[in-house]
Amino acid sequence: MQQTAEYCGIKVNEKGLCVCPFHQDRRPSLKIYPNGKGFYCFSCGAGGDQVNFVARYHDVSNYEAAKELAAAFGILLKEPVTYREKREAINRQRRRREIAVFVREAKIYLTVYRGLLCEAIRARDEHFWEGLGSLTYVEYLLECLEICPEDVYEDKKVVSKIGAVKGRIAGWYCPAEADGAVPG
Ligand SMILES: [Zn+2]
Numbered sequence: 001m002q003q004t005a006e007y008c009g010i011k012v013n014e015k016g017l018c019v020c021p022f023h024q025d026r027r028p029s030l031k032i033y034p035n036g037k038g039f040y041c042f043s044c045g046a047g048g049d050q051v052n053f054v055a056r057y058h059d060v061s062n063y064e065a066a067k068e069l070a071a072a073f074g075i076l077l078k079e080p081v082t083y084r085e086k087r088e089a090i091n092r093q094r095r096r097r098e099i100a101v102f103v104r105e106a107k108i109y110l111t112v113y114r115g116l117l118c119e120a121i122r123a124r125d126e127h128f129w130e131g132l133g134s135l136t137y138v139e140y141l142l143e144c145l146e147i148c149p150e151d152v153y154e155d156k157k158v159v160s161k162i163g164a165v166k167g168r169i170a171g172w173y174c175p176a177e178a179d180g181a182v183p184g
Pocket residue numbers: 020021022023025030041042043044045046
């Protein structure tokens with residue numbers, strides 16, 4: 001991502017920040033994330049990956065931007081040629097997007113739930129046993145989401161458990177559901 005910004009002639013400082021080219025920025029408010037994790041401007045909210053950055057910077061399509069980047073960095077592009085290849089490429093892209101959305105939401109639910117469980121264990125309140133029973137499993141799931149998000153996404157049982165966690169958080173402070181633990 002930093003190479004991409006620099007390719008566009010933008011200087012990135014040692015904190016990974018640069019002046020945002022997408023709004024009238026006076027001090028660096030655009031963050032460049034390491035390991036290809038993209039960029040985000042804390043001021044105007046512009047964000048995305050290397051391709052989005054170049055597309056927006058040069059006001060061209062993502063496709064044009066990808067071609068330009070590939071040429072600039074000597075990456076060989078194999079363009080989908082047949083209808084079937086194009087369809088497959090679109091499906092792969094859609095799937096990647098679906099997984100990204102799923103992972104982002106799952107992490108939020110699990111992190112909130114983990115916080116509630118930790119608090120219950122600490123406070124020894126009515127959710128204490130649920131805390132003891134579920135905390136390890138929730139932490140395991142969070143780890144899986146980091147390591148193998150695709151496998152988690154594929155596993156229907158796990159997906160439904162994460163759905164149950166969402167419901168559990170919603171019902172956490174309802175006394176009627178006080179013992180509705182999410183089974184591990
Ligand atoms: Zn900005």
